[in-house]
Amino acid sequence: MKESPESSTGATVDAAKFRNKVHGCLLGGAIGDALGYTVEFDSLEGIRSRYGALGLTSFDQLDVPARISDDTQMTLYTVDGLVEVLQWANDGVGADETACLWLAYLRWLKTQGLQVPDNAPFQPDRWIDSQEVLHHRRAPGNACLSGLLTGEMGTRFRPVNPDSNTCGTVMRSAPFGLLPYVAGDVIYRFSTDGAALTHGHPSALHSAAVFSTLIHDLLPEGASLEAAATQAVSRAAAGNVPELSARLEAALALAAEQDVRPERMTEVLGEGWVAEEALAIGLYAALSSLDAGTPLAQFRKAMAVAVNHDGDSDSTASVAGNILGALYGVEALPQEWVEAIDARETVAKMAEALIAVTVG
Known part of the structure; x- marks a missing residue:
């Protein structure tokens, strides 16, 4: 498991650069989440009235430390579910990756102060569960909560929320793309199955999977965001979800x-x-920043775009942060x-836990 990680294109991923991208992706998403969470339920007019004509563009405008939301919480629990699978695999034992993710999300449910249903399986505690900073309820998505509260493991074929297309699948799915030795089509399936644990609508499932594979396409050295975005549009079309294809095509045209x-x-x-909109806005924000110059300048510009609008600012900014962090690594992230x-x-x-079970 730890030798010669490869991307879906077969290109070998340099271990040191891979570490940099994992940290960049996860921290970048958390930064976007924390910046956007402050104004998640504000209108654009409300944001401008609080922060000025340019809106919220920096943590200098906020009290710190700034709070991450359920977006980063669930992203980290996605990481933990994948780490458990790989820990078993590295010990020579097979494990059901979707079941491990389900157990991880059930443990996240407990951090929200909710009782896991009696019909759900036992969830042994892991290191992440001891992190008090994650034990806060910060506007978790209703579909994520209701799906897990059934105590049933949702699947694509037996969804627990068949009509839900909210963005709770997209905002937690970047970690699937950070599995460097797994083929792109397998990443797509893993991500779709992970999304189906709480959502059943095709746009929720395929938006998450397209996002995960987009992140995966950014792992190799010299990866191009424009090329990855074009490939994302192709995958969306192949998934036969017209609303997803339309939004992503519009994002590229708008950029x-x-x-x-x-x-x-x-x-x-x-x-x-909703899922396809969150992905489209996050991708648009990242693409529209490419003319800003340095990776740092691009990241700052993308955050301003992804945060300042009527809508789900923390999810759209976390998606943009995941994308640029995966593309450039931590060099794109302002240290402050x-x-x-x-x-x-x-x-x-x-991030280190994921690195340890992949490239060591």
Whole structure:
């Protein structure tokens, strides 16, 4: 498991650069989450009235440490579920990856102050469960809660929330893309199965999977975000989810325009409360920043775009942060922003846990 990690294209991933990208992806997502969570339920007009004409663009405008939300919480529990699978695999024992993820999400449910149903299996505690910074209820998604509260393991063929297409699948799915030695089609399946634990709508399942494989495509050295985005559109079309394909195509077209106002972005891409919109806005924010110069400048610009709009600002900014962090690594992240988030140490330790079971 720890030797010669390869991307879906077969290219070998340098271990040191892979470590950098794992930290960049997870910390980048947490930064976006913490910045956006402050204004998650505010209108664009409300954001501007609080923070000025440019809106919220920096942690300098906030009290720190800034709080991460359920987006980062569930992302880290996704990491933990995958780490458990790989720990078993590295010991020569097979484990059901979706069952491990389900147990991880049930343990997350307990951090939200809720009782796991009696019909659910026992969940042995793991290191992540002792992290007090994750034991806060910060606007968790209703579908994530209700799906887990059934005590039933949702699947694509027996969904617990068959009509839910909210973004709770997308915002937690970047870690699937951080499995460097797994083929892209397997990443897609893993991610879809993981999303089905709480959601059943095709756009929720396939948006998560397209996002995960997009992250995966950014792992090799020299990866191009434009190429990965084009491939994401192709995967969305192959998944036969028209609303997902349409939003991603619109995101790429919008990114080619100049000086797009936030009002136009939401008019074209939506507000991000549902899965395909959150992915489209996060991807658009990342793509529209590529002309900003350095990775640091790109990250700052992308966060401003992803946060300042009517809609689900923490989810859209976490997606954008995951993308640029995976593309560039920690060099894209302003160090003072990393230090501003309350869960930075836990995020870094979970990144190391994933690295330990992949490249060592």
